[in-house]
Amino acid sequence: MSDHTSMDSIIVRLAGDSGDGVQLMGSQFIASTALSGEDFATFPDYPAEIRAPVGTTFGVSAYQMNIGASPITTAGDTPDVLVAFNPAALKVSLPLLESGALIIINNDSFTARNLTKAGYEEDPRETGELDSFQMVPVAISHLNLEAVKPHGLSKSDSGLCKNFWALGLLMWMFDRDLSPIEDWIKKKFAKKDVVRDANLTALHSGHAFGETAELSEALPRFNISTADMPAGEYRGITGAEALALGLAAAAELSSRPLLFCSYPITPASPLLHRLARLTDLGVGTFQAEDEIAAICAAIGASYGGAIGVTSSSGPGIALKAEAMGLAVNAELPLVIVNSQRGGPSTGLPTKTEQSDLYQAVYGRNADTPMPVIAAKSAGDCFFTAIEAVRIALRHMTPVMLLSDGYLSNAAEPWLIPDIRDIEPIVSNAPPQPDDSRDTQGMAFERHPQTQGRPWITPGMPELMHRLGGIEKDIDTGHISYEPENHQRMTDMRAAKVNSVANFIPPQALELGPDEGELLVIGWGSTFGPIYQAVQEIRRFNSDVSYTHLRYIHPLPENLGELAGKFKQVLIPEMNMGQLSTLLRDKLGLKPTPFCKVTGLPFLITELTERIRSMLPPVVKAVHDPIAKGKAS
Amino acid sequence: MSAMLTAKDFTTSQEVRWCPGCGDYAILKTVTKMLAEVGARPETTAFISGIGCASRFPYYVETYGFHTIHGRAPAIATGLKLVNPELDVWVVTGDGDGLSIGGNHLLHALRRNVGLKILLFNNEIYGLTKGQYSPTSRVGTRSPSTPGGSIDAPLSPGKFALGAGARFFARAIDTDRAGLGEVLKAAHAFDGAALTEIFQNCIVYNEDVFADFTDRKTAADTQLHLQHGEPMLFGTDNEKGIRFNSETFSLEVIDAKQSPEQLLRHDEKNKVLALLLVELEAPMALGVIYKDPGESFEKSWYAQRLNGLTRTGKVNDALRSSNTWTVT
Numbered sequence: 018m019s020d021h022t023s024m025d026s027i028i029v030r031l032a033g034d035s036g037d038g039v040q041l042m043g044s045q046f047i048a049s050t051a052l053s054g055e056d057f058a059t060f061p062d063y064p065a066e067i068r069a070p071v072g073t074t075f076g077v078s079a080y081q082m083n084i085g086a087s088p089i090t091t092a093g094d095t096p097d098v099l100v101a102f103n104p105a106a107l108k109v110s111l112p113l114l115e116s117g118a119l120i121i122i123n124n125d126s127f128t129a130r131n132l133t134k135a136g137y138e139e140d141p142r143e144t145g146e147l148d149s150f151q152m153v154p155v156a157i158s159h160l161n162l163e164a165v166k167p168h169g170l171s172k173s174d175s176g177l178c179k180n181f182w183a184l185g186l187l188m189w190m191f192d193r194d195l196s197p198i199e200d201w202i203k204k205k206f207a208k209k210d211v212v213r214d215a216n217l218t219a220l221h222s223g224h225a226f227g228e229t230a231e232l233s234e235a236l237p238r239f240n241i242s243t244a245d246m247p248a249g250e251y252r253g254i255t256g257a258e259a260l261a262l263g264l265a266a267a268a269e270l271s272s273r274p275l276l277f278c279s280y281p282i283t284p285a286s287p288l289l290h291r292l293a294r295l296t297d298l299g300v301g302t303f304q305a306e307d308e309i310a311a312i313c314a315a316i317g318a319s320y321g322g323a324i325g326v327t328s329s330s331g332p333g334i335a336l337k338a339e340a341m342g343l344a345v346n347a348e349l350p351l352v353i354v355n356s357q358r359g360g361p362s363t364g365l366p367t368k369t370e371q372s373d374l375y376q377a378v379y380g381r382n383a384d385t386p387m388p389v390i391a392a393k394s395a396g397d398c399f400f401t402a403i404e405a406v407r408i409a410l411r412h413m414t415p416v417m418l419l420s421d422g423y424l425s426n427a428a429e430p431w432l433i434p435d436i437r438d439i440e441p442i443v444s445n446a447p448p449q450p451d452d453s454r455d456t457q458g459m460a461f462e463r464h465p466q467t468q469g470r471p472w473i474t475p476g477m478p479e480l481m482h483r484l485g486g487i488e489k490d491i492d493t494g495h496i497s498y499e500p501e502n503h504q505r506m507t508d509m510r511a512a513k514v515n516s517v518a519n520f521i522p523p524q525a526l527e528l529g530p531d532e533g534e535l536l537v538i539g540w541g542s543t544f545g546p547i548y549q550a551v552q553e554i555r556r557f558n559s560d561v562s563y564t565h566l567r568y569i570h571p572l573p574e575n576l577g578e579l580a581g582k583f584k585q586v587l588i589p590e591m592n593m594g595q596l597s598t599l600l601r602d603k604l605g606l607k608p609t610p611f612c613k614v615t616g617l618p619f620l621i622t623e624l625t626e627r628i629r630s631m632l633p634p635v636v637k638a639v640h641d642p643i644a645k646g647k648a649s
Numbered sequence: 650m651s652a653m654l655t656a657k658d659f660t661t662s663q664e665v666r667w668c669p670g671c672g673d674y675a676i677l678k679t680v681t682k683m684l685a686e687v688g689a690r691p692e693t694t695a696f697i698s699g700i701g702c703a704s705r706f707p708y709y710v711e712t713y714g715f716h717t718i719h720g721r722a723p724a725i726a727t728g729l730k731l732v733n734p735e736l737d738v739w740v741v742t743g744d745g746d747g748l749s750i751g752g753n754h755l756l757h758a759l760r761r762n763v764g765l766k767i768l769l770f771n772n773e774i775y776g777l778t779k780g781q782y783s784p785t786s787r788v789g790t791r792s793p794s795t796p797g798g799s800i801d802a803p804l805s806p807g808k809f810a811l812g813a814g815a816r817f818f819a820r821a822i823d824t825d826r827a828g829l830g831e832v833l834k835a836a837h838a839f840d841g842a843a844l845t846e847i848f849q850n851c852i853v854y855n856e857d858v859f860a861d862f863t864d865r866k867t868a869a870d871t872q873l874h875l876q877h878g879e880p881m882l883f884g885t886d887n888e889k890g891i892r893f894n895s896e897t898f899s900l901e902v903i904d905a906k907q908s909p910e911q912l913l914r915h916d917e918k919n920k921v922l923a924l925l926l927v928e929l930e931a932p933m934a935l936g937v938i939y940k941d942p943g944e945s946f947e948k949s950w951y952a953q954r955l956n957g958l959t960r961t962g963k964v965n966d967a968l969r970s971s972n973t974w975t976v977t
Contacts, residue, residue: 048972051972051974052974054974197972244976246976247976248975248976248977249975249976250973250974250975251973251974251975251976252968252969252971252972252973252974253971253972262964262967262968265964265967266964268960269960269963269964274732274958274959274960276728276731276732276958295967296953296954296956297956297960297961297962298960298962298963298964298967299958299959299960300958301731301732301950301954301958303727303728303731303950305724305727305757306724306753306754306756306757307753309721309724309754310721310724310727310753310754310757311724313717313721313724313725313728313754314724314725314727314728314731315728316717316725316728317697317724317725317726317727317728317729317730317731317732318728318729318731318732319728320715320725320728320729321728321729321731321732321733321736322732322733323732323958325728339718340718340721342718343717343718347715433968433969433973434968435965436964436965436968437965474733475692475693475694475695475713475729475733475736476692476693476733476735476736477692478692479692480692481691481692481711481712481713481714482713482714483661483663483707483708483713483714483715483716484714484715484716485707485708485714485715485716485717486716486717486718487716495663496663496708
């Protein structure tokens with residue numbers, strides 16, 4: 018295959034109208050990428066409207082993917098290949114590209130009307146503004162219509178096949194086997210013969226176009242290096258899938274059923290959809306009438322002995338706050354998953370942000386402490402879900418798990434774990450019935466190390482007791498308004514959450530030496546870009562280290578000491594500095610915040626620039642092999 | 650089968666802390682007696698309440714009990730019933746808790762037909778917060794928050810329930826032990842959401858608000874006790890009855906002796922009749938007004954899950970069920 022351009026990795030961006038099927042095209046391409054053994058990361062970027070006005074820039078839906086040799090941790094900054102289905106998609110994506118990028122446009126869509134809708138006064142194909150790129154205009158609409166005509170679909174239905182036509186072309190460019198996509202189409206449209214056949218025709222036609230068209234001179238073909246990943250069995254996974262499977266795994270590891278109660282909200286709903294299909298794993302789902310009912314039903318489930326889980330995004334989490342207080346006071350286990358999005362209020366429902374950290378740690382009435390943990394990548398959502406359930410059951414407390422819109426939808430290849438390697442989850446066993454004792458008090462005999470009380474549930478004979486959100490006596494469990502008792506109960510609740518720190522691993526570094534000039538601290542989904550950026554910097558300057566937090570509250574006990582060994586601490590966050598505040602509050606650190614709230618993940622270049630600005634100038638030459646050796 | 654229990658077995662050691670003379674005492678007594686009579690077991694019975702005077706109820710019943718947050722008891726009870734459908738789950742709420750702050754949850758528990766026995770203590774006032782008017786207060790109710798009299802139209806719990814799609818609606822008076830006991834037994838036996846409105850006298854903030862039909866001296870002429878299949882008769886000598894006026898599409902009182910052929914017979918499965926009965930104010934219709942069983946929410950929920958919440962698969966298999974590839 019001498020005509021192939023070999024690359025270590027490549028960034029491909031597909032962009033079109035929100036009805037063009039770009040997300041589907043992207044996820045299918047990624048499925049084939051996974052099977053060819055390349056590492057990848059994806060970034061679906063779509064508008065809040067299901068079908069925004071056709072042809073407009075705000076209606077553009079994009080799917081960006083970075084594929085190739087590992088480690089690939091972000092969807093990449095600058096696309097090497099852009100497929101633009103219309104002028105608006107071109108306009109929105111162009112600023113991301115660097116000279117030399119390959120642009121495939123659907124030439125049919127560059128009509129005067131579409132150009133106007135996209136805000137182009139002149140046709141960009143003629144103004145010279147695309148001269149620095151490799152432009153390949155393809156009549157995608159027309160070629161697709163011609164190809165699927167024999168199937169007799171209406172013109173508009175035929176047009177819907179064009180994403181598969183374009184996918185066929187892309188598959189040819191990347192020398193991919195079409196069979197996984199053919200299988201998918203056959204399964205998806207099993208009951209619609211005509212639609213199935215038309216889409217298969219479109220796929221093959223696009224592929225054949227690449228092979229036979231005279232344009233093939235202009236269309237480069239890519240041979241992407243396969244990733245150098247640890248040996249084992251892999252699959253592609255999104256954060257929402259990993260959360261769902263992680264919760265199911267936690268149920269299995271604790272031998273408990275799990276009831277997931279939720280109300281639809283973007284971008285949290287995919288978790289409900291995934292779990293609704295896991296009925297054979299002891300998982301039940303309940304779509305409640307509102308956010309409050311969702312958390313309350315989950316509390317009812319926990320009260321009944323199942324693992325109660327609720328999920329939402331920022332605005333919905335706000336509505337659940339009072340019920341979280343009930344779970345804290347009733348000392349019941351519960352997991353609350355927050356797939357964060359841009360805010361305040363409705364904000365940017367489909368865009369990502371990390372701005373609910375204050376809400377998670379501090380956002381309840383009264384002294385109502387609750388453990389908070391965060392996932393760093395799609396695959397990590399699996400393990401974080403298990404950890405959330407483990408903490409909830411060990412300490413009999415609600416736990417907040419922070420994810421975000423980016424993690425929910427982003428896909429990555431994932432080394433599939435064997436859950437037999439994961440430690441089983443233990444819950445606080447009920448005591449033996451004892452006629453001589455008051456059952457009310459028996460329900461509140463807390464474990465001295467965890468403050469977890471026995472998980473006694475309705476149905477258990479001779480252990481009846483009354484539970485409530487009202488303050489209770491620390492020993493007898495009966496209602497108590499005694500001043501001293503309230504102090505003791507408040508102290509107990511604080512001690513309970515603080516005791517979580519005794520069960521978590523010490524904070525470790527992802528990269529770099531354990532002392533020096535600069536420590537970068539990250540949390541949540543910024544792991545991908547920060548890791549990549551720090552690694553890049555370290556090729557030239559070894560005086561930067563990186564640590565990434567899973568445990569937000571309580572913090573790992575050694576974090577203060579670890580951070581204290583560096584002259585400076587930088588905290589990049591997709592908010593206005595919330596982790597910085599927390600670390601100032603809890604550890605007295607004086608970090609430098611690096612904030613971004615555009616609704617989009619950090620670019621690697623933004624981070625490298627910022628990190629570089631905090632480091633003393635490098636004296637050694639960039640290509641000094643000794644410096645390089647030290648860094649690795 | 651364990652030994653028969655008595656009302657005393659369902660009574661906790663806790664000192665009851667309602668105002669002296671509160672209607673809640675009578676309801677508590679009738680409920681514990683009913684639990685013993687229907688053969689309920691303390692360990693498989695749970696009382697879930699929200700916030701308000703009525704919601705203190707679980708502390709006084711020797712079963713499982715959960716005093717939760719304002720208005721949310723039906724939602725919490727739904728979660729509990731889903732994970733353990735074998736339990737007898739009772740919800741105790743009031744007019745403020747169930748129809749104001751928690752109106753949404755009550756509505757959905759009823760329309761879903763979740764197997765909850767819901768006791769709505771209606772005293773037409775907010776008692777625990779010291780006497781503000783409630784969503785069932787009559788227009789003109791003077792209260793600390795409405796010194797000039799309330800202006801908003803009251804909500805009818807019966808119409809609310811029937812409108813929401815409830816399949817069981819009954820009414821009783823707090824101190825009418827026989828009548829209340831009877832509807833509670835019917836609610837207990839009902840497979841689905843059963844809402845019982847209990848006219849409860851708040852002696853501190855809304856005393857005698859129901860006196861026009863609860864006064865024992867005039868009760869025979871002001872109360873219509875419904876029995877399925879029986880003619881609708883009332884009065885000291887059953888001399889009065891109810892007929893349907895097809896001109897006005899409403900129920901009206903007639904002389905039962907003169908026109909016995911026009912008497913309506915109660916049909917608890919007739920929803921139109923139920924709607925007419927909850928509209929009726931004099932006499933006040935009491936007893937099981939509507940009862941038309943349908944499959945409960947939890948039954949349908951489990952029907953979609955052949956193994957219930959039992960695990961039949963392995964997560965390890967689920968993890969590998971999509972396209973996988975091996976790196977060597």
